[in-house]
Amino acid sequence: MLKMESKPEGNAPQPHESRFYHNLVPAYQALWPAVARRRILSNLSALELAAEAKVLEVGVGTGMSLDAYPTNVDVLGVDLSESMLAEAEVLIQKNNWSHISVRPMNAEKLELEDEQFDLVTSFHTISVVSRPDEMMREMVRVCKPGGRIFVINHFRSENPLIAKVVDSAGGLTRRLGWRTDLEMTKLLDELPIEIESCHKDNPLSLFRVLVAKRV
Numbered sequence: 001m002l003k004m005e006s007k008p009e010g011n012a013p014q015p016h017e018s019r020f021y022h023n024l025v026p027a028y029q030a031l032w033p034a035v036a037r038r039r040i041l042s043n044l045s046a047l048e049l050a051a052e053a054k055v056l057e058v059g060v061g062t063g064m065s066l067d068a069y070p071t072n073v074d075v076l077g078v079d080l081s082e083s084m085l086a087e088a089e090v091l092i093q094k095n096n097w098s099h100i101s102v103r104p105m106n107a108e109k110l111e112l113e114d115e116q117f118d119l120v121t122s123f124h125t126i127s128v129v130s131r132p133d134e135m136m137r138e139m140v141r142v143c144k145p146g147g148r149i150f151v152i153n154h155f156r157s158e159n160p161l162i163a164k165v166v167d168s169a170g171g172l173t174r175r176l177g178w179r180t181d182l183e184m185t186k187l188l189d190e191l192p193i194e195i196e197s198c199h200k201d202n203p204l205s206l207f208r209v210l211v212a213k214r215v
């Protein structure tokens with residue numbers, strides 16, 4: 001059920017990145033799922049979620065990850081773009097997913113209480129928001145101690161040669177709405193988390209799959 005009751009504050013900043021996705025929903029819907037959906041589904045289903053676990057997905061977009069969550073957990077998806085959320089809501093209604101709701105919200109300032117989710121996820125979003133460090137801090141803040149943070153994203157390569165090559169495309173990708181220079185270790189530094197695993201699905205993948213425990 002769509003719970004659109006709480007709009008982001010009227011004067012909250014609207015990062016240009018979200019406007020980008022708002023304007024390009026049709027193209028995004030056609031191209032992106034083929035690239036990313038399989039990665040989300042396989043890695044999410046490997047996490048064994050307890051019945052009635054509370055899950056938050058930040059930057060849920062059109063909801064292509066939503067069928068990976070078991071129906072006995074309670075999922076809230078948030079995103080700044082209401083047009084993306086409208087697509088997610090169509091999916092939710094079509095599938096009668098009463099365990100899932102979506103709400104418009106800024107990832108950098110979650111309107112949610114501390115320490116209430118067993119799992120906080122985010123896919124391909126942290127390099128899109130204006131302030132990734134704020135988003136990460138917020139994800140950790142709302143996660144229960146002992147709960148997990150699960151992120152799939154591109155991060156800057158630790159191989160200086162690869163990093164340099166990818167950096168050279170940074171101007172273009174920033175025009176497309178995402179940055180390529182996000183350094184994972186800097187982003188996670190000093191947060192109250194322990195990294196449980198971090199891998200790529202294959203050596204050529206641009207995306208890292210990160211699981212961390214909130215301490």
Ligand SMILES: C[S@@+](CC[C@H](N)C(=O)[O-])C[C@H]1O[C@@H](n2cnc3c(N)ncnc32)[C@H](O)[C@@H]1O
Binds near residue numbers: 021059130
């Ligand atoms: C690349 S899309 C990823 C969407 C989805 N997670 C997926 O994998 O298909 C990035 C998403 O971040 C959202 N976004 C951008 N800035 C945001 C912000 N400040 N707060 C919440 N969502 C934001 C966009 O609206 C978009 O849905």
